[in-house]
Amino acid sequence: MNVRIAQNSGFCFGVKRAINLALKAAEEDDNIITIGPIIHNPQMVQKLFEQGISSVEDLSKVENRIAIIRSHGIEKNKKELLETKCKKIIDATCPYVSKTQEFGKTLYEEGYQVIIYGDENHPEVVALKSYVPNNEAMVISDPKELKGFSFRRVGVISQTTRKLSGLQEVVSKILEISNEVRVINTICNATAVRQEASLKLAKASDLMIVVGGKNSSNTKMLAKICGDNIKTYHIETSQEICKEWFDENIQNIGITAGASTPDWVIVEVYNKIIEYIGNGEKQISEFSEIPVFKED
Amino acid sequence: MNVRIAQNSGFCFGVKRAINLALKAAEEDDNIITIGPIIHNPQMVQKLFEQGISSVEDLSKVENRIAIIRSHGIEKNKKELLETKCKKIIDATCPYVSKTQEFGKTLYEEGYQVIIYGDENHPEVVALKSYVPNNEAMVISDPKELKGFSFRRVGVISQTTRKLSGLQEVVSKILEISNEVRVINTICNATAVRQEASLKLAKASDLMIVVGGKNSSNTKMLAKICGDNIKTYHIETSQEICKEWFDENIQNIGITAGASTPDWVIVEVYNKIIEYIGNGEKQISEFSEIPVFKED
Structure with a gap:
């Protein structure tokens, strides 16, 4: 056999970077937390816990601690809260994810209806959506969800882990119901x-x-x-x-x-x-x- | 039966408009020419000829005459030449085609590699291409022609008479080979x-x-x-x-x-x-x- x-x-690059940032922080300080599990892997989360890094969901527990923002990123308002409360913030958001957040904001400011192709419950998408002003981004995981809509100008970004073929289907559908579509391909290579x-x-x-x-x-x-x-x-x-x-x-x-x-x-x-x-x-x-x- | x-x-709207402009001109003046056949219909071209409107291809014959620019539009340099030579220009370019020409120029100026989906020999496309500066637009009629290319930012416009399904295929292919694609759907409804x-x-x-x-x-x-x-x-x-x-x-x-x-x-x-x-x-x-x- x-x-x-x-x-x-x-x-991947983003996860490796986040884990390295966390391990380095653990060498230098105690009292470190991650906001939600640093990556979607229970074994790695357990290992970090053994090194003194715990995961918290409740932001009332961050006062004067060192907070690591995980690779998926975090909602804008939560980041702002951490900035006022924490002793220090280590932003381990994957740089590709940060870029996606910037694109979301820019497309909105340039007058596009922002459509995020992804899973609306995935932390990366939850965070990404929060960077599009006025909660105006639409999240879809299937082109069928666009039935009945029509738009003038649509800006499309994607959860970084989606498949290109899915994005292609979404864009094809949007071409049928809008005058203009601008797609920034944020799918991670x-x-x-x-x-x-x-x-x-x-x-x-x-x-x-x-x-x-x-x-x-x-x-x-x-x-x-x-x-x-x-x-x-x-x-x-x-x-x-x-x-x-x-x-x-x-x-x-x-x-x-x-x-x-x-x-x-x-x-x-x-x-x-x-x-x-x-x-x-x-x-x-x-x-x-x-x-x-x-x-x- | x-x-x-x-x-x-x-x-269609654009053709009706062009023919009406031509017939109105023929009522008021003699010595009217169209630059190329006004529309792709030999019977209509013959009818206009009988009303005193002839079609010329050779721009040396336009001096002091009234020139009608046909619904497909005309290359930028030719239009400029007509402006210096003709007694009068009647621009019967379909307004939807004129819009496409503007989009081509704008996309180029905003840093996009312009791709025109259409037939490179069609007069509308020949004219459209001339509005993208420096002759830098690429014309394709099939996504297969994109094989081996890669781009940072692509702006796509279409010959107005193409099918949406073809444009969708082209855009899907471009998504595979570029970081960003902006499509202005110029297909005429x-x-x-x-x-x-x-x-x-x-x-x-x-x-x-x-x-x-x-x-x-x-x-x-x-x-x-x-x-x-x-x-x-x-x-x-x-x-x-x-x-x-x-x-x-x-x-x-x-x-x-x-x-x-x-x-x-x-x-x-x-x-x-x-x-x-x-x-x-x-x-x-x-x-x-x-x-x-x-x-x-």
């Missing part, structure tokens, strides 16, 4: 690249293991893309793996992981698979030792 | 409305007769749309109609006509069909007497 990992699996690499591996595998938070949008999307092609399991940790998954029909096993999945979690998954399939390959200690799937 | 015409057949009405009639007919210049883009498009659904003939005049087209299998005959097809040409076509099918219906003298197809 072959066990291979998709290229570009695991932490890292997501597309990871999705593509995962799809390629899925097509070359008999089984896919997608590793990442059950609450992580981009991991769920990877599981969907792989699952549309081949039998796929979405797991958070190696403990969820069952030996029975790897029967005699399974020759090629693929692993991929979301942007918020830490390396060590992926390593544990790899080692557990090696243990179960028992084909003589050795266990590893470093993420970089996992064989990467490359197309010929 | 039923003979019905599609709603919105024949002259009259074209879409006429196409839709023609399609509805085609679906309710056994045979379609599409009337209009063989050199008219929008008429050719009507013939394509109808022909994709039912047996269709594209004719310029009633003389092309064959009695054999109307055999016993043909119960419902549909007529539609391009934006540059004069009413009297359509009336002649209707009367010729009535003559051939000989079902007792009387010939007509007015366009308004042709039974219009309306959906129940």
